[in-house]
Amino acid sequence: MGTLTSLLTGERLLTLGLLAVVAAGGAAFGEQWARAAxxxxxxxxxxxxxYTCGILNPLTGAFGVGGSAALALGTGLALFALFASLGNVRPGVATLASVIAFFYGSLIVSAYFGAVPVELFGIPQRLWSTPLIVLAFVLHGGYTAQWLQRQIVVILRLLVVISLVTAVALPDVGINLEESRTVFGFNRLQGVLGHPNTMAAVAALLLIAELAFTxxxxxxxxxxxxxxxxxxNTTWVGVLVALPFLASRLGRTVGVVAYVGALGALVIGIVAARPAWLTATSFFPRNWETLNGRTDIWxxxxxxxxxxxxxxxxGPTLLDDTFRSTYLPSFDAAAQAHNQFVQNLAGEGIVGLVALITFIAVLVGTPFARGASHGGFTLAATALLIVRMMTETPIRPDRCQRGNLHCHRHGGSHCHTPRQQSQAT
Structure with missing residues (x-):
């Protein structure tokens, strides 16, 4: 009896309950949903x-319950989609799929053979569930570009609106009260996304998607x-760098402003870095020298x-409590390297860094090779992603939601062929 009780934890019961609800809903409304889709x-x-990864998972994370259930559901759906794609593989995605497998494969290899390897069945689920979710969209040939664009816009709208409402109705959840930074007297907004930087990335992606699609x-x-x-700050710079790729959608005047803004962002970035040859930077706060402590983490x-x-x-335990107690005792919350290149180099070594650089090269090169960037969205979103890599780790596997954002930024939007039509069954 004790063994049964230990197995049927609250989280597992919630997972089973969610799966039961999904199964019942599928039996009742599955055919109608399939036809509508x-x-x-x-x-x-x-x-x-x-919607599981984009809406349900952030909500479970924000309220601290059901995260494993949402991840299990998302992983199961991804496996189902991959199986369904066997007879309907999207053409022209072999290179992208290969570099995605290389990138996430380097994380898994490091987990088993890095400096601090995990046990055989001790690998974090996020390391293998995230690539499954991304590859489900990359490989599946049964959806159109227009469908994915509409889903991206709807989900991003919902995330931003729900986050703003949460900040008003439940400030303990929606507002980050741990940081002293404010704007107009308001603490940093994090909504249901767990951190202000993630909130900023989602809002910026919505801004780019709206300008590109609508x-x-x-x-x-x-x-x-x-x-x-x-x-x-990083996301604002990313938006300014991304806007020129949307110039054709913004009009001549706004396009010029976007280019000037991007140039200004570059100048500010150089000045903020305070290189040795630039001495007239005393008007910047001292913490700009370490990018709010990031250089110490690097x-x-x-x-x-x-x-x-x-x-x-x-390995995957880079910058965990044990690592920080030895190499970074002055920080108690630096769970990631705050730079994607440093994260991959330190976490996965030279193999991981090569995988990351290859990944970025394909992300940037694919839209040019195909001559289409979907209203500038693909290139603009990629520019935002790369800028955020300078101070964050936006493609570090971390929960179902992050895998969903990968699909938004670089998975599906790089996979469309102009002639591709829906072949869903």
Whole structure:
């Protein structure tokens, strides 16, 4: 009896309950949803995967219950989608699928053979569930570009609106009260996304998607509001760098402003870095020199994670409590390297860094090779992603939601062929 009680934990019961609800809903409304999804240009299981990872998972994370259930459901849907794609593989995605497998494969290899390897069945689920979710969209040939664009816009709108409402109704959840930074007297907005930097990224992605797909609309207001209240300097720079790729959608005057803004962002970035040859920077706060402590984290990650483990790195426990107690005792919350390149080099070694660079090269090169960037969205979103890599780790596997954002940024939007039509069954 005791063994049964230990197995049937609250989280597992919640997972079983969620799966039972999904099964019952599928039996009752599955056929109607499948027909409606086909009419929209997609499939019911890909839609369900998007909303599970894009909406359900952030909500479970924000309220601290059901996260494992959402991840299990998302992983199951991804496996189903991959199985369904065997007879309907999207053409022209072999290179992208290969570099995605290489990138996430380097994380798994490091987990088993890095400096601090995990046990055989001890690998974190996020390391293998995230690539399954991304590859489900990359490989599946049964949806149209228009369908994915609509789903992206709807999910991003919902995330931003729900986050703004949460900040008002439940400030303990929606507002980050641990940081002293404010704008107009408001602490940083995190909504249901767990951190202000993630909130800023979602709001920025909504801004880019609205400009690329729908043009000027009232939905830009919550996007800009969310971006402003999240107070992420890096994301603002990323938006300014991304805007020139949307110049054809913005009009001549706004396009010129976008280019000037991007140039200004570059100048600010150079000045903020305070290189040795630039001395007239006394008007910047002292913490700009370390990017709010990030350079200390980078140095510790390289010293403890990369040195002596150059080929495969430290492994998935880089910057956990044990690592920080040895190499970064002055920080108690630096759970990631705050730089994607440092994260991969220290965590997965030279193999991981090569995988990351290859991944970025394909992300940037694919739209140019195909001559289509979907209203500038693909290139603009990729530019935002790369800028965020300078101070964050936006493609570090971390929960179902992050895998869903990968699909938004670089998975599906790089996979469309102009002639591709819905072949959903």
């Amino acid at each position: 086909r009419a929209r240009g997609g499939t019911w299981y890909l839609e369900m995967l998007l 043009g000027w609309s009232l939905w830009l207001v919550p996007a800009v509001l969310g971006l402003t209240l999240a107070q992420s 140095a510790a990650a390289i010293r403890g994670g990369y040195r002596g483990h150059e080929l495969l790195g430290y």
